[in-house]
Amino acid sequence: MSVDDLSNTERPPVAGAAAPQPTGSATTGLRGNLGVASLIATVIAFNGPLAMLAGFVPIVISTGNGLSAPLTYLVLGVVVLVFSVGLNAMASRMTHPGAFYTYITAGLGRPAGLAAGFLALLTYLALGAGTYALFAIMAEHLLTDTFAAAGPPWWVWALLAWAACTALSMFNIELSAKVLGVFMLCEMAIVLVWDACVLADGGPEGRSVDVFSDFFSGSFALAMVFGALCLTGFESLQVFRSETRDAARAVPRATYLSVTMLAGLYALGAFCYIISYGPSQAVAAGAKDPTGSVLSSIRIYVFSAAGDIANVLLLTSTFAACLAIQNISARYFFTLGGDGVLPARIGRANIKHGSPMIAAAIAGALMLLGFGIAALFGYSVVETFTVLTGLGGFWLIALWVGTSVAVVRFFHTRRTESTRAWQVLIAPVLAACALGAILVLSAIHLEEIVASATVANLSLVFLAVLLIGGMALGLWYRTNRPDTYRRIGKQAETADS
Numbered sequence: 001m002s003v004d005d006l007s008n009t010e011r012p013p014v015a016g017a018a019a020p021q022p023t024g025s026a027t028t029g030l031r032g033n034l035g036v037a038s039l040i041a042t043v044i045a046f047n048g049p050l051a052m053l054a055g056f057v058p059i060v061i062s063t064g065n066g067l068s069a070p071l072t073y074l075v076l077g078v079v080v081l082v083f084s085v086g087l088n089a090m091a092s093r094m095t096h097p098g099a100f101y102t103y104i105t106a107g108l109g110r111p112a113g114l115a116a117g118f119l120a121l122l123t124y125l126a127l128g129a130g131t132y133a134l135f136a137i138m139a140e141h142l143l144t145d146t147f148a149a150a151g152p153p154w155w156v157w158a159l160l161a162w163a164a165c166t167a168l169s170m171f172n173i174e175l176s177a178k179v180l181g182v183f184m185l186c187e188m189a190i191v192l193v194w195d196a197c198v199l200a201d202g203g204p205e206g207r208s209v210d211v212f213s214d215f216f217s218g219s220f221a222l223a224m225v226f227g228a229l230c231l232t233g234f235e236s237l238q239v240f241r242s243e244t245r246d247a248a249r250a251v252p253r254a255t256y257l258s259v260t261m262l263a264g265l266y267a268l269g270a271f272c273y274i275i276s277y278g279p280s281q282a283v284a285a286g287a288k289d290p291t292g293s294v295l296s297s298i299r300i301y302v303f304s305a306a307g308d309i310a311n312v313l314l315l316t317s318t319f320a321a322c323l324a325i326q327n328i329s330a331r332y333f334f335t336l337g338g339d340g341v342l343p344a345r346i347g348r349a350n351i352k353h354g355s356p357m358i359a360a361a362i363a364g365a366l367m368l369l370g371f372g373i374a375a376l377f378g379y380s381v382v383e384t385f386t387v388l389t390g391l392g393g394f395w396l397i398a399l400w401v402g403t404s405v406a407v408v409r410f411f412h413t414r415r416t417e418s419t420r421a422w423q424v425l426i427a428p429v430l431a432a433c434a435l436g437a438i439l440v441l442s443a444i445h446l447e448e449i450v451a452s453a454t455v456a457n458l459s460l461v462f463l464a465v466l467l468i469g470g471m472a473l474g475l476w477y478r479t480n481r482p483d484t485y486r487r488i489g490k491q492a493e494t495a496d497s
Contacts, residue, residue: 034244039237039254040261041184046233046324047262050187050310050317051134053269054294056230061270062286064223067279068215069270076227077263079434083400084234084259086407086428088252091238093410099238100399101335105489107406110478113489114341115470116402121332122466123395125363127232128325129370130388132158135318136381141291142311155375159368161322166364169326170350170357183320187313190298190306191269197301198272205278209271221441222448228438229393230266233324234259235400239331276301326363333359340484383451390450391459397439398463404432 034042061069090103100120105113136157143151151157199207234255241247274282276297285293291314299307334356337347350357374384411424442449446456477485 034240034250036250036254036257039240039244039250040258042240042324042327043233043237043254043258044184044188044262045320046236046328047230048131048317048321049184049262049265050191050313051138051321052230052266053191054291054310054314055134056226057266057270057273058286058290058293060223060226060230061273062283062290063219064226065216065218065220066214066283067209067274068211068213068217069223069227069274070209070267071211071215072223072227073230073263073267073270076224076231077259077267079431079438080228080231080234080259080263081256082427083404083431083435084252084255085423086404086431087235087238088255089423090407090410091241091251092248094238094241099235099332100403101332102489103238103410104399104402104406107408107410108402109474110485110488111471111474112402112406114474114477115467116399117332117336117341118470119395119463119466120399121329121336123392123399124325124329124332125366125370126388126395127392128322128329128363128367130385130390130392131318131322131325132162132367132371133374133381133385133388135161135315135322137385138315138318140381142315145292145295146308146311153375154381155371158371158375158381161319162364162368162371165319165323165326166360168323169330169360169364171353171355183313183316187317188265190302190310190313191265194298194302194306194310195268195272198276198297201301203275203278205275205280207275209274209279211271219445219448221445224438225393225397225442225445225449227266228397228442229389231259231262232393232396234262235403236324236328239328239335273297326360326367329363329367330356330360333362339487339490341488386449386451387455390446391455394439394442394446394449394459395463397435397442400435401432401439404428404435408432 057069060072061067065072087103090107094102094106101113101117104116133154136154139157140151140154143149237251237255237258241251244250273286273294276282277285277293295307295310298310333342333346334349335347336342337344337359339347346356346359346362348358349355370388371384374388379387405428407428408425443460446459447453450456450459474485474488477488
């Protein structure tokens with residue numbers, strides 16, 4: 001499936017659909033001039049490709065489905081591309097940036113949309129706080145391996161990254177995009193150079209790898225869950241629509257290109273990792289030391305100093321991911337503030353910078369609270385990272401499923417529109433089924449993801465309470481605060497209208 005085939009959603013909205021919101025409109029007060037390249041940089045930086053390659057890919061190989069890891073990433077890439085078709089088809093009919101919150105509101109109604117908005121807030125806050133813990137892990141790894149030195153407690157490193165990212169996120173997103181772009185180019189370069197060197201050398205056992213035989217072997221569920229976590233970030237682009245020039249074209253193109261790039265990057269990276277150690281030894285190497293084995297391979301196949309450079313880039317890669325997640329979290333707060341669900345001041349843009357400054361400050365404060373409480377109660381940095389990112393990833397998949405169902409419902413109520421069945425029915429249904437299966441697998445194996453049966457069970461209960469509570473609050477607004485209720489999602493027509 002090519003990008004051109006998927007880009008049918010880029011055409012203007014049909015008659016009767018709401019017109020796209022102009023960049024920097026008075027409706028939001030946000031300003032920006034983002035293009036396709038800047039949007040792709042935001043997604044890839046959010047994802048942190050070098051950190052994912054060094055942290056997740058070896059785990060998928062060693063504890064997932066082994067030599068079939070490259071195929072796993074390609075299959076997941078197709079699933080996510082199919083999901084993106086419906087997401088962008090629906091986005092072209094929207095007037096207000098809000099991603100999951102807006103689209104689930106329009107498709108499933110305001111009560112469900114409000115619950116999804118709260119879940120999205122918690123999702124990105126958890127991922128952000130967890131990524132600050134990952135930054136601390138990378139900082140400690142750099143000091144130990146490269147400089148052979150001991151450092152301060154892990155929360156000091158997390159606090160330093162948090163302070164820098166919070167400051168950047170409070171200014172116009174174009175400033176942040178430039179920072180993300182520099183980090184992205186550096187880490188992409190080192191990964192691609194390593195790929196080329198491994199392929200040119202051929203490794204100790206040659207370039208032949210049977211990627212099909214183990215696909216359903218080992219821990220297939222774990223491979224799918226961790227593989228899906230490696231492809232996150234694309235869905236966040238809808239939040240930046242009002243800060244993007246020609247958003248109707250730029251956002252879909254950036255979505256398809258970023259997903260294709262990430263899936264290809266990790267599939268190739270997994271393939272080269274297996275070749276670099278040989279199919280007979282790759283699983284054992286990943287199990288012994290996931291991050292260290294990647295850095296060792298870079299030292300062997302590129303040159304010794306390249307491993308040290310990669311070690312530094314692991315730190316900058318994680319920092320870029322922290323910054324991207326913080327930007328996205330701020331815009332969710334901004335959207336809910338503008339709709340009257342949260343205090344109105346949160347939904348006001350800073351006049352000088354055209355940025356969601358108050359929303360960014362609140363998002364940063366809550367992320368600080370997230371990893372700060374863990375540090376206060378004596379949790380290790382690994383425990384903090386595992387729990388927060390594991391929960392965030394699980395909740396994110398739940399939002400993907402809900403969005404796919406919302407797309408089907410949205411277009412089912414608009415049968416008079418001239419739309420293609422592939423965009424509005426077939427692709428969303430296929431995505432809902434595939435992602436739903438991944439969600440079920442992740443729920444069953446959530447204990448493996450967060451490394452705690454207690455946390456896993458409590459998180460499932462909490463998810464149910466959050467969704468039911470969010471819907472109940474929406475119904476309360478409908479009866480007691482009808483003006484606020486009508487502003488939820490800022491859609492003129494929803495499934496419950």
